[in-house]
Amino acid sequence: MTRQQLLDLYFMDARSKLIDIAAFLDRVDRGEGDADFRLDAFRKALAELNRGEPVRAKGVLMSLSDPTTEPIAKAPGKGAVGAWPGTGIRCE
Amino acid sequence: MRYIEPHGHMVSRVTDDYEAMVLAGCRAVCEPAFWAGYDRSGPEGFYDYFCQLTDYEPKRAAKFGLPHFTWLCINPKESEDMVLAKEVMALIPQFLERPNVLGIGEIGLNKNTRNELKVLEQHIDLAARHDQLILVHTPHLEDKYKGTRLILDAMKADTRIEPARVIIDHVEEHTIQMVLDEGFWAGITLYPESKTTPPRAIDMFEVYGGQRVWLNSACDWGRSDPLAVPKTAVEMRRRGHSDETIDQLVFQNPIRFLSQNPRFTVH
Numbered sequence: 001m002t003r004q005q006l007l008d009l010y011f012m013d014a015r016s017k018l019i020d021i022a023a024f025l026d027r028v029d030r031g032e033g034d035a036d037f038r039l040d041a042f043r044k045a046l047a048e049l050n051r052g053e054p055v056r057a058k059g060v061l062m063s064l065s066d067p068t069t070e071p072i073a074k075a076p077g078k079g080a081v082g083a084w085p086g087t088g089i090r091c092e
Numbered sequence: 093m094r095y096i097e098p099h100g101h102m103v104s105r106v107t108d109d110y111e112a113m114v115l116a117g118c119r120a121v122c123e124p125a126f127w128a129g130y131d132r133s134g135p136e137g138f139y140d141y142f143c144q145l146t147d148y149e150p151k152r153a154a155k156f157g158l159p160h161f162t163w164l165c166i167n168p169k170e171s172e173d174m175v176l177a178k179e180v181m182a183l184i185p186q187f188l189e190r191p192n193v194l195g196i197g198e199i200g201l202n203k204n205t206r207n208e209l210k211v212l213e214q215h216i217d218l219a220a221r222h223d224q225l226i227l228v229h230t231p232h233l234e235d236k237y238k239g240t241r242l243i244l245d246a247m248k249a250d251t252r253i254e255p256a257r258v259i260i261d262h263v264e265e266h267t268i269q270m271v272l273d274e275g276f277w278a279g280i281t282l283y284p285e286s287k288t289t290p291p292r293a294i295d296m297f298e299v300y301g302g303q304r305v306w307l308n309s310a311c312d313w314g315r316s317d318p319l320a321v322p323k324t325a326v327e328m329r330r331r332g333h334s335d336e337t338i339d340q341l342v343f344q345n346p347i348r349f350l351s352q353n354p355r356f357t358v359h
């Protein structure tokens with residue numbers, strides 16, 4: 001598809017999601033108390049959007065991923081929270 | 093339109109979903125064994141669940157003329173308890189000859205623990221000994237990338253396993269390439285919040301090709317949409333894909349993989 005056609009199909013949807021992200025960050029700013037590691041991870045992942053090539057989705061996913069390679073001793077619970085407490089992976 | 097739903101947890105869905113799927117063009121549904129949303133208290137709970145998957149649920153689907161197939165295992169969310177896992181795996185062989193069983197699944201990892209990995213290796217061995225197809229669940233969110241790598245390593249370590257007989261499900265943009273590069277099939281799951289949306293699924297199809305890819309809704313008791321596959325087919329049309337290309341992805345591809353087990357037939 002042409003860039004023009006893709007804009008016609010998806011611009012309004014992406015615009016709405018972009019404003020939702022801005023409003024989410026504003027809401028968190030207005031909140032009280034400390035934020036956990038997820039906020040930092042989110043901000044780092046946002047930087048992936050500035051890439052000049054079409055690997056942004058992969059870049060965001062990698063930056064939120066556990067970069068370690070060894071299985072862990074015991075499950076801390078069953079769920080996942082969406083971000084890794086350490087530094088995620090920068091994909092090249 | 094015609095399509096296959098290759099991954100749907102129908103025991104958690106209402107009967108109206110069967111009707112809606114058939115009206116949308118669904119020609120067969122496949123149900124991997126998974127977590128009930130709570131831990132079952134013992135192997136008897138799994139025995140009952142395997143009876144439900146191989147006896148009761150196919151009858152419920154048949155009321156709508158929909159062929160129902162299934163996959164059996166203890167899911168990774170309950171495989172931290174290795175004693176329970178061993179007892180449940182011992183139950184599986186007696187069900188493998190039932191007419192709607194396609195293979196072992198959805199096995200895999202959840203939090204990437206040592207016990208989960210051991211149980212995964214035991215499932216791989218079970219599948220190899222009984223010459224079964226394998227359907228693999230990859231972990232959620234931050235655990236997916238690491239878990240996918242561990243799963244691929246475990247599969248490759250067992251030389252009896254042919255990658256073309258294994259589907260690695262719930263791939264995303266950071267895991268699809270490694271799965272396809274190693275010769276495995278890749279499943280793309282369409283969810284409202286996590287996993288992928290229809291536009292992203294189509295992006296992956298366009299970027300990585302659709303040779304060894306299927307789409308599924310993985311509908312279950314959580315937020316999910318049993319019509320996610322036909323809705324994505326509609327989105328593919330908006331993206332300019334031909335009816336033949338769409339049919340290939342949502343109908344012919346799952347048939348190509350699943351009919352490696354001769355029990356899988358669609359009319």
Ligand SMILES: [Zn+2]
Nearest residue numbers: 124126198310
């Ligand atoms: Zn599932």
